[in-house]
Amino acid sequence: MGNDGGSIPTRRELVREAARNPSTAQLKETQRELQEHLWATCPLSHKQLLRPIVSDCAGNMYNKDAILRFLLPGDEVEGISSKADCEEMLAGRVKGLRDVVELKFEIDTEGEGHPSAKLDKRESWLCPVTAKQLGPNVKSVYLVPCGHVFSDEAVRQLQEDKCLQCNEPYAEDNIIPILPTKVEDKQKLIARSQRLAEQGLTHSLKKAPGSKKRKNKGNGDSTAASETRASNGEALSKTTITKDTPSATSRSNTSTPTPSAPNGIKNAATAMLTARVLEEENEKKKRRKLIGANDNISSLFKKDSKDAQYRNSDFMTRGFSLPATSKK
Numbered sequence: 001m002g003n004d005g006g007s008i009p010t011r012r013e014l015v016r017e018a019a020r021n022p023s024t025a026q027l028k029e030t031q032r033e034l035q036e037h038l039w040a041t042c043p044l045s046h047k048q049l050l051r052p053i054v055s056d057c058a059g060n061m062y063n064k065d066a067i068l069r070f071l072l073p074g075d076e077v078e079g080i081s082s083k084a085d086c087e088e089m090l091a092g093r094v095k096g097l098r099d100v101v102e103l104k105f106e107i108d109t110e111g112e113g114h115p116s117a118k119l120d121k122r123e124s125w126l127c128p129v130t131a132k133q134l135g136p137n138v139k140s141v142y143l144v145p146c147g148h149v150f151s152d153e154a155v156r157q158l159q160e161d162k163c164l165q166c167n168e169p170y171a172e173d174n175i176i177p178i179l180p181t182k183v184e185d186k187q188k189l190i191a192r193s194q195r196l197a198e199q200g201l202t203h204s205l206k207k208a209p210g211s212k213k214r215k216n217k218g219n220g221d222s223t224a225a226s227e228t229r230a231s232n233g234e235a236l237s238k239t240t241i242t243k244d245t246p247s248a249t250s251r252s253n254t255s256t257p258t259p260s261a262p263n264g265i266k267n268a269a270t271a272m273l274t275a276r277v278l279e280e281e282n283e284k285k286k287r288r289k290l291i292g293a294n295d296n297i298s299s300l301f302k303k304d305s306k307d308a309q310y311r312n313s314d315f316m317t318r319g320f321s322l323p324a325t326s327k328k
Contacts, residue, residue: 035136
């Protein structure tokens with residue numbers, strides 16, 4: 001029958017086909033499947049991408065609530081992968097909300113009534129200039145700091161220095177490709193993040209926490225004058241605040257109180273989302289405490305028992321033992 005001492009098989013007989021490198025078509029197909037997955041799924045929570053969606057300096061997209069859960073203190077947070085996996089995936093690119101930009105998509109309202117859209121249960125995002133559907137088949141970009149999303153074709157052909165929707169100015173360096181596949185685009189994004197870090201700025205062009213202001217050494221008189229003006233302005237602002245405090249307190253007493261933003265977040269939408277995430281985490285902690293306070297469940301894990309037979313044991317280690325019989 002073979003391999004019983006009578007015959008020795010050679011490698012040529014065992015290995016019918018040698019290992020081959022994947023072809024160009026196979027590589028393109030794998031890249032297309034990966035792009036479709038990343039355009040539809042958040043890599044942190046492994047859930048469907050739903051607005052609000054944010055992007056980091058590498059052009060990757062995440063659900064905003066997943067980023068907020070990752071930034072919460074603690075080793076393990078429900079709703080996302082383990083903190084170690086998330087940190088490995090983000091590679092230090094996201095340390096706060098200043099390191100991400102919220103993306104603003106144009107929604108296809110006309111195609112919502114289509115049967116395929118109802119079955120897919122996903123929003124259709126369009127380029128507001130070319131009306132092309134944004135996705136893995138269309139190279140898309142967004143602008144910093146406004147976050148409006150366009151097709152790369154529209155931005156390159158128009159060659160404007162202001163956003164086509166909000167009219168906010170931007171530089172060519174702040175055109176960020178979404179989920180870039182070319183090595184050149186990835187290298188440009190890495191170089192941009194390094195330049196911003198040297199300037200003490202984050203991906204959203206906001207000042208990085210802990211960065212120091214650079215003083216202008218060229219004009220000493222102008223800096224001194226600006227410092228005196230700033231100090232005078234601070235003194236005036238303090239006096240106006242102290243004068244207006246009684247009226248402000250009276251107005252606050254009469255008006256309805258507004259919920260304060262958690263952790264000093266000024267953006268109302270971000271503050272509401274953060275409050276919702278914190279509320280969900282508190283509810284989960286309360287449920288765990290209630291389960292621990294249940295006598296029926298906690299009795300299974302008690303290790304102190306009046307019976308010496310079951311002392312220092314729980315329901316997993318308790319077994320049936322025959323009572324000792326007296327010898328006659």
